[in-house]
Amino acid sequence: MSPWERPALTYPPQPPPQQSPGSYPQAPGPYPQGPGPYAQTPGPYPQAPGPYAQAPAPYAQAPGPYPQAPGPHAPGSAWPPPQQPYDGGMPMGAMPMGGVPAGCQLCGASPAAPVSVRGHQGMLVIMRFLRRQGTFCRTCALAVFRDMQADTMIQGWWGPLSVLITPFTLLVNLGSLSGIKRIPEPVTAGWRPPLDPGRPVFRRPAGLLALVPLTGLALLVLAVPILMLIGLVAGPSGSDGTSSHPTLKVGSCALNNDDWPHQDLAPVSCDSALAQLRVTDPGTGSCPSGDYLAYPEYSSSGDKTLCLHPLK
Numbered sequence: 001m002s003p004w005e006r007p008a009l010t011y012p013p014q015p016p017p018q019q020s021p022g023s024y025p026q027a028p029g030p031y032p033q034g035p036g037p038y039a040q041t042p043g044p045y046p047q048a049p050g051p052y053a054q055a056p057a058p059y060a061q062a063p064g065p066y067p068q069a070p071g072p073h074a075p076g077s078a079w080p081p082p083q084q085p086y087d088g089g090m091p092m093g094a095m096p097m098g099g100v101p102a103g104c105q106l107c108g109a110s111p112a113a114p115v116s117v118r119g120h121q122g123m124l125v126i127m128r129f130l131r132r133q134g135t136f137c138r139t140c141a142l143a144v145f146r147d148m149q150a151d152t153m154i155q156g157w158w159g160p161l162s163v164l165i166t167p168f169t170l171l172v173n174l175g176s177l178s179g180i181k182r183i184p185e186p187v188t189a190g191w192r193p194p195l196d197p198g199r200p201v202f203r204r205p206a207g208l209l210a211l212v213p214l215t216g217l218a219l220l221v222l223a224v225p226i227l228m229l230i231g232l233v234a235g236p237s238g239s240d241g242t243s244s245h246p247t248l249k250v251g252s253c254a255l256n257n258d259d260w261p262h263q264d265l266a267p268v269s270c271d272s273a274l275a276q277l278r279v280t281d282p283g284t285g286s287c288p289s290g291d292y293l294a295y296p297e298y299s300s301s302g303d304k305t306l307c308l309h310p311l312k
Contacts, residue, residue: 104137108190113183115141117176119148120169121155122162138183143195145180149173150201153210167217245297248306250281254294265298265308277308 104112112135119130130152132144149170156166186194201207246267248254253275258264268275277292287293287307294306 102135103188104140104186104190104194105134106136106140107192107194109137109139109186109194110188110190111184111186112137113141113179115144115176115180115183117141117145117148118169118172119152119156120162120166121152122157122159122166124159127159127162127165137186137190137194138180139186139194139197141180141183143197145173145177146197146199146201146204150204150206153201153214154206157213163213163217167214245295247300248279248294248298249300250279250306252279253277253311254279254308260292263295263298265294275311278311280307280309282307 102112103110114133115136116131116133119132121128121130130148132148136144152166152169152173156162156169198204202211246265248265248267253268253270253272254265254277255268255274256263256265256276265277270278279294280287280291282305288309290310292308292310294308296303296305299306
């Protein structure tokens with residue numbers, strides 16, 4: 001054996017390393033590993049649990065003061081939830097978002113409803129159309145109506161067209177008043193006192209002054225059909241059923257109280273100095289030259305033409 005050749009060194013087999021508690025076993029690799037040259041001695045202190053172990057909470061959570069309602073998709077619960085009425089009796093679905101009933105925009109009281117009141121102002125040549133609308137409670141809506149109605153009764157007549165527009169505006173507001181009376185009395189107070197409705201319209205000075213044009217307009221409206229009815233009943237005849245024109249007889253004399261060709265004939269005696277015309281019958285022919293033709297209304301039958309011969 002040459003001095004450069006030495007026998008291979010051999011080592012006794014080593015036991016596998018001990019694993020401390022809390023560590024994770026290592027999966028075998030793709031190649032088997034031989035025993036290490038050194039044995040691992042156990043440490044002087046025990047190893048703590050792994051980093052993923054969760055320590056218990058130091059404090060227990062107390063239950064909440066109010067029980068939590070089940071969610072919309074909790075098993076066994078109805079969806080959508082039933083509507084709950086509020087103090088005013090209105091279902092929750094009719095309230096605005098948040099479950100608060102609609103309040104008056106002037107005082108905040110509820111219940112309230114949309115209200116629209118109109119007004120008119122005439123100014124000789126020009127005019128103004130006024131309108132007040134919003135969500136009001138019964139008290140504030142009545143105050144707005146009475147103020148607008150009273151102002152229109154004073155300021156709405158001063159113009160040729162305003163005389164006709166003002167009565168229609170007052171009538172439209174009466175329809176709004178019927179809707180205001182259907183609003184329930186406030187059950188929830190607002191952040192400020194409601195408006196003062198004051199006295200009714202016709203107990204105010206404006207209402208008393210407005211009675212003058214309103215009475216005249218009512219009489220004018222009533223007078224037109226009354227006069228038309230009287231004219232249809234009376235007709236062209238007088239109270240005794242005879243014609244309103246005097247009747248001229250053939251051979252009598254007449255007087256024209258108007259200028260020709262207009263006729264306002266009246267019978268007079270032929271011996272009188274006022275006699276101007278003598279009444280003649282044209283027969284089947286026509287009146288002689290120079291004579292006048294009397295209107296048929298002056299004949300006894302009402303449809304016959306008579307001749308009028310001048311006496312002077």
